[in-house]
Amino acid sequence: MRQPDLMRPKSMKRRRRRAQIPDGLIMSPSKRxxxxxxxxxxxxxxxxxxxxxxxxxxxxxxxxxxxxxxAAQAACACHAFLKSWRRHPNLTFDIKTFGLNVDAHEDHxxxxxxxKVDHIMKNRSDVGVKTLEICMPCGRKAKYFRYLNSWLQxxxxxxxxxxxxxxxxxxxxxxxYSLLSNGSGDSIRYLHLADCSFCPTAELGPFRRLTKLYLSxxxxxxxxxxxxxSNSLALQRLEIYNCxxxxxxxxxxxxxxxxxxxxxxxxxVKVIDSKASTLSVFRYCGCSxxxxxxxxxxxxxxxxxxxxxxxxxxxxxxxSMPNLxxxxxxxxxxVSTPVLPSKFLHLRHLIIDLAGFGLSAAYDYLSxxxxxxxxxxxETFVLKVKEERMKHISIFADPSDLRKMKxxxxxNLKNVKFLGFISAKSMVELACHVVENIKSLECxxxxxxxxxxxxxxxxxxxxxxxxxxxxxxxxxxxxILAIRTYIVPKVPSTVKLHIVEPCSCHAGEF
Numbered sequence: 162m163r164q165p166d167l168m169r170p171k172s173m174k175r176r177r178r179r180a181q182i183p184d185g186l187i188m189s190p191s192k193r194x195x196x197x198x199x200x201x202x203x204x205x206x207x208x209x210x211x212x213x214x215x216x217x218x219x220x221x222x223x224x225x226x227x228x229x230x231x232a233a234q235a236a237c238a239c240h241a242f243l244k245s246w247r248r249h250p251n252l253t254f255d256i257k258t259f260g261l262n263v264d265a266h267e268d269h270x271x272x273x274x275x276x277k278v279d280h281i282m283k284n285r286s287d288v289g290v291k292t293l294e295i296c297m298p299c300g301r302k303a304k305y306f307r308y309l310n311s312w313l314q315x316x317x318x319x320x321x322x323x324x325x326x327x328x329x330x331x332x333x334x335x336x337x338y339s340l341l342s343n344g345s346g347d348s349i350r351y352l353h354l355a356d357c358s359f360c361p362t363a364e365l366g367p368f369r370r371l372t373k374l375y376l377s378x379x380x381x382x383x384x385x386x387x388x389x390x391s392n393s394l395a396l397q398r399l400e401i402y403n404c405x406x407x408x409x410x411x412x413x414x415x416x417x418x419x420x421x422x423x424x425x426x427x428x429x430v431k432v433i434d435s436k437a438s439t440l441s442v443f444r445y446c447g448c449s450x451x452x453x454x455x456x457x458x459x460x461x462x463x464x465x466x467x468x469x470x471x472x473x474x475x476x477x478x479x480x481s482m483p484n485l486x487x488x489x490x491x492x493x494x495x496v497s498t499p500v501l502p503s504k505f506l507h508l509r510h511l512i513i514d515l516a517g518f519g520l521s522a523a524y525d526y527l528s529x530x531x532x533x534x535x536x537x538x539x540e541t542f543v544l545k546v547k548e549e550r551m552k553h554i555s556i557f558a559d560p561s562d563l564r565k566m567k568x569x570x571x572x573n574l575k576n577v578k579f580l581g582f583i584s585a586k587s588m589v590e591l592a593c594h595v596v597e598n599i600k601s602l603e604c605x606x607x608x609x610x611x612x613x614x615x616x617x618x619x620x621x622x623x624x625x626x627x628x629x630x631x632x633x634x635x636x637x638x639x640x641i642l643a644i645r646t647y648i649v650p651k652v653p654s655t656v657k658l659h660i661v662e663p664c665s666c667h668a669g670e671f
């Protein structure tokens with residue numbers, strides 16, 4: 162049985178370690194198995210598997226459902242699948258696919274990668290492709306992009322459903338958007354572009370089946386993106402990362418199926434204007450706040466990450482997003498939360514993550530009571546704080562009477578967590594407010610400062626927690642003392658209390 166062209170081993174040692182499969186793909190020894198159709202000792206079984214016992218179209222369909230490397234292994238092991246390997250519709254190419262040496266020179270890796278992919282694609286020039294995923298490990302020279310153009314011309318035809326093109330960082334490549342015209346892109350359901358230029362025009366499309374669009378470090382203008390979105394009426398999910406050429410983002414009202422929108426790292430974006438009435442999940446991460454206009458009452462899940470995001474959310478969003486149910490806020494600097502009459506009537510889960518290196522000593526943790534009081538349906542509240550050096554006045558520096566806020570009546574708030582608890586007086590006051598006023602509380606977790614990777618973290622090969630700065634551990638000890646002195650005595654017996662101290666791995670670091 163003649164197999165497709167194989168990659169010649171570089172040494173006998175390599176030949177022993179690796180099994181070779183069609184078109185230069187690599188199979189690790191752990192996955193190498195002897196197929197029954199290769200075992201002469203099992204005559205009847207070999208006879209059954211060496212020739213198809215099912216109609217050829219059914220065998221080809223079964224083979225097409227296998228991941229690419231599994232399909233290649235099956236083609237090596239059994240003649241019945243060798244012919245269908247040439248028609249395998251789902252192609253994924255990255256550095257692992259071919260077992261390339263990651264320590265080799267960049268040009269050598271790029272050259273080997275392109276030669277192998279080119280061989281596979283040319284053998285499929287007359288065969289339709291449903292999925293094409295290309296992750297070029299390196300290579301920014303024009304000659305490599307000429308290869309890429311020819312692969313896209315072979316693959317981007319009516320019938321393709323998934324196209325993912327991830328190029329090396331800062332690659333000077335312009336995606337040939339004209340390939341998507343004349344109905345070639347009409348079957349695409351999933352499109353992911355990274356590190357390239359994309360300049361769609363009004364004449365492009367329509368994309369009647371496109372439901373997911375991911376753009377990462379793509380050079381695209383507002384006008385170009387607007388043209389593309391206007392022709393993608395079935396779009397359900399849109400994610401845009403690090404597209405620094407964008408200044409604003411406008412979502413047209415014609416996207417009546419868009420439910421998820423995420424914008425992150427687009428440093429020049431100042432305005433996000435969405436008229437998609439079905440949007441239910443919105444996530445934004447940036448270096449500064451934006452002008453946000455979301456013309457729908459359907460947003461239920463919100464995530465914001467920028468300076469003063471807690472203040473912004475409390476002041477601006479109760480009216481524009483009244484139906485929020487889940488809110489996650491990340492902020493590196495904050496001003497105290499004001500007391501306002503507005504409410505988040507449906508908010509059930511609130512997570513506030515404060516990276517303390519930007520928090521001023523004047524920030525008042527107790528002011529978050531205003532946020533809690535605005536959420537009568539709240540069920541869980543998580544406050545996560547990470548302060549490398551505690552700037553606030555410690556409860557031990559000022560042990561005078563603790564402030565008390567107006568009593569709040571929560572009927573649903575059952576689970577509260579303080580992660581990265583510190584001895585700041587205002588944080589102790591906030592925790593005391595929770596245990597004294599929230600009668601529905603069932604579980605309270607107070608966790609002092611921890612390492613980023615604990616000894617119990619899956620995949621941690623160190624066998625112990627990663628180191629923590631000594632000043633953080635000292636503050637963690639103070640935090641535990643503050644918890645036991647000021648909070649524990651006030652916790653009702655009906656509340657399950659969890660106090661998490663620094664791991665014993667840090668015993669020698671104090």
